[in-house]
Amino acid sequence: MREAFGTTFDVPPGYLNTAAIGVPATATAAAVGDAVARWGRGGIGPGDFDEAVEAGRRGFARLIGVDAARVAVGSTASQLVGAVAAGLPAGSRVLVLRGEFTSVSFPFAAQADRGVRVAEAGAAEFADRAPDHDLVAISAVQSADGWRVDLDALRAARAGGTRVLLDVSQVAGWAPLELDWADYVVGVGYKWLLAPRGAAWLSVHPDAPPPRPDAANWFAAHDPSAMYGLPLRLAGGPAGLDLSPVWFAQVGAGAALDWLTGLDLAEVAAHCTGLADRFRGALGMAPAGSAIVAVDRPDAAERLTRAGVRCSVRAGAVRLSFHLYNTEEDVDLAVRALGG
Structure with missing residues (x-):
């Protein structure tokens, strides 16, 4: 110990x-274990997980320096990046780092049938090439080797009109972040945030083009009356992108992020x-x-x-x-x- x-x-x-x-x-593991034990006794219901979901949402928002109202809840980075990719206008030009983790690059490459063009650039040239694209998508810290992107350069590119998506899965939790300027910030909980796999988040800047809610579901309505029937009725803002939560992952995320944000x-x-x-x-x-x-x-x-x-x-x-x-x-x- x-x-x-x-x-x-x-x-x-x-x-x-x-x-x-x-x-x-150990406190996070105990919180998840307690929830599983309650489930095993038939002593827990869907609504009992709501506070953990909101605690995780608030915690991720604090870690990246944004308001919780900007944050959508999901289960994987690729699912959330996919919503951004699906919302891009046809013919958009996207730049990714050569060798980027595929959960960041694949969702954009999958839009090729709509004319979305994805280019790769090496680390030394990435910032210089960013202004020539409609959106850049990159991990703030690279999974393979720990290389850290020049965030100031990307912020300057955004000021010139380039949209910026950052994956913070390999940095949130061990470094302070102030990313309220970025259009989209995605992260997962099971690495440096010390939560179970199945919790992820996406921050959307108020000025950014809205992602497409291709995984629209009852939870994204934030209204129990929306469980059945049409018309489509989703919550306003990023909460309308919420995925029905992976319950026990969210229990762990809520406990872990509540502690981490106090450090x-x-x-x-x-x-x-x-x-x-x-x-x-x-x-x-x-x-x-x-x-x-x-x-x-x-x-x-x-x-x-x-x-x-x-x-x-x-x-x-x-x-x-x-x-x-x-x-x-x-x-x-x-x-x-x-x-x-």
């Missing part, structure tokens, strides 16, 4: 795989990037200011796994990720495994 930032985690030494799946605080995220970022840069330095790599590190060395995954380090392989390299429950013990374990 580890203590970190005022709570406890039942996380083993060497767990450096948060970028794939985060480990919940000093600048302190969390210093902790996470400090560990990551300590690891990088031990391997002769320059500091990067990211909580995610990619190591391209022969047999690295096998050596780390033998040493008890949990990690992932992405884009041909080993990926390690350092969150608030990690310590220097984890860094040293990984460094020794790699002969650093």
